[in-house]
Amino acid sequence: MYDDGVGRGGGRTAGWIGGVLLALAALAAAESGAVGGVREATQAMAALLRASADLVNPLALSLVVNDRRADLFARELARPLPLAERLALRGAVVVELINAGRVDDALAALQALEGEARASDPGAWRRQRHGARMLEVIAYM
Numbered sequence: 001m002y003d004d005g006v007g008r009g010g011g012r013t014a015g016w017i018g019g020v021l022l023a024l025a026a027l028a029a030a031e032s033g034a035v036g037g038v039r040e041a042t043q044a045m046a047a048l049l050r051a052s053a054d055l056v057n058p059l060a061l062s063l064v065v066n067d068r069r070a071d072l073f074a075r076e077l078a079r080p081l082p083l084a085e086r087l088a089l090r091g092a093v094v095v096e097l098i099n100a101g102r103v104d105d106a107l108a109a110l111q112a113l114e115g116e117a118r119a120s121d122p123g124a125w126r127r128q129r130h131g132a133r134m135l136e137v138i139a140y141m
Helices: 010-031 040-054 066-076 083-099 103-120 122-140
Strands: none
16 A cells, blocks of 8 residues: 555644644734735835835936826927927827837827828928838837
8 A cells, every 4th residue: 555654634734734834924924013914114115215216307317217208298298389399299209108118109199290290291291201100110019
């Protein structure tokens, strides 16, 4: 007969040992000052990191905060701007959205740029349309 080493009552013993280990882990977590499985020091560090992230100037960094920079540029579009500045800002929004990985938003912004450029300066659009197509290709990559 094969002896699996567990013997009679082995299943109960394994369950009992597992229960004891679980209880010890719970006691260790409670003793260490953990709240909901997260220590106070970890919570303090998370708060510090959130505060530091809020201080980041999205215009001063290159690729780290593209989503924030895109939102900042998009808010700038709400105010009246000269056409050339407005189209350049729309292009910047498209690039930042692509770099942030927000492809659907980037493609929608590119359509808005194309529509405004075609309506306001068709000649300039014909000269710049290849750059817009390249942005579209990059967005799909």
